[in-house]
Amino acid sequence: MANITEDKKPAKVKARFLGTNSLVITDGPTTILVDPYFTRVDASTVFLKKIQPDPDRIKKALDDAELDQADAILITHAHFDHVLDLAHVARATGATVYGCESVANVCRGGDLPESQISVVNPKEPVVVGDFSIQFIPGIHLAFPWLLRLLLRPGRKITSPLRPPARSSAWAEGQVHALHFTHPSGTFFNQGSANWVEGSLKGYNADVALLGVGGLDLHKADYWDTWYKETAGYVNPKKIYWTHWDDFCQSLDEKPRYLRHVDDVLAHLTYKLKNAGGPPEEKMPWLEWIDVTGNE
Secondary structure, three states: OOOOOHHHOOOOOEEEEOOOOOEEEEOOOOEEEEOOOOOOOOHHHHOOOOEOOOHHHHHHHHHHOOOOOOOEEEOOOOOHHHHOOHHHHHHHHOOEEEEOHHHHHHHHHOOOOHHHEEEOOOOOOEEEOOEEEEEEEEOOOOOOHHHHHHHOOOOOOOOOOOOOEOHHHOOOOOEEEEEEEEOOEEEEEEOOOOOOOOOOOOOOOOEEEEEOOOHHHOOHHHHHHHHHHOHHHHOOOEEEEEOOEOOOOOOOOOOOEOOOHHHHHHHHHHHHHHHOOOOEEEOOEOOOEEOOOOO
16 A cells, blocks of 8 residues: 555545645545646646656655555546656656546556556456456536647547657546545546536445636626536535646646646535535545545
8 A cells, every 4th residue: 555654545446636636535545536637837838848847746645645556546537637647657656547448558658567557447447455346428617618629539649658758748538526435435536627417327426526727718698507417427525626726837836727627626615505515625636535525
């Protein structure tokens, strides 16, 4: 398991936020990572030059999170801010990577052994220790036209992707949401803020970890529909917002909101309080939280 000191060792199932949609999830015996991204390419570089993982930044982030081993890495989609560091993190922790074929090609481009790569079948849950994880097909946040032109949504990575490369080379592939079932309870993570109407019907979760990055590129009616199609179906007792931070900012600096995501969260908080919805907060940085509603 992860090298977690006894006084920090979480009871039942706990999660820790490492920025963007990067999560550490553990029940003690089993440790899972989601979308680990630590290089945090600078905004002046990200769309203008070729990018690549920074091994020193990755090592420091893993050391700061006290992570020297993990059982699995789960990937929601293959954009650079979710997978740029993937092969390095998998090699350092020994974890098996689970994701779509595009994710597998990111791993292959980083020379990760095939024994550590698993392409998921959404019809079959991934079982890791006492966790059963359902990969639920979805779609990425709807980009404005300029970003659509640059990133061309819906593309796949069809051959091993070897850095350095342009950030646009990290095509999204198949987007997935993640539903976790564990003896302690259930929880849900969505790394990109869009929806397939009704796709989450029948999935309940004690806690929802919802990525809000990019919602500020849309209007309030989009935010409200997205919320209805995610939390409205899984019906959580508590919501934590992820992907709220500026992922082009170094992890050595104090985290700040991504663009105007704070305005989105103010809107959602107001609506939830008036509607008697579940308590919510942005996921705290590097703090353990209960993700099965048992605190």
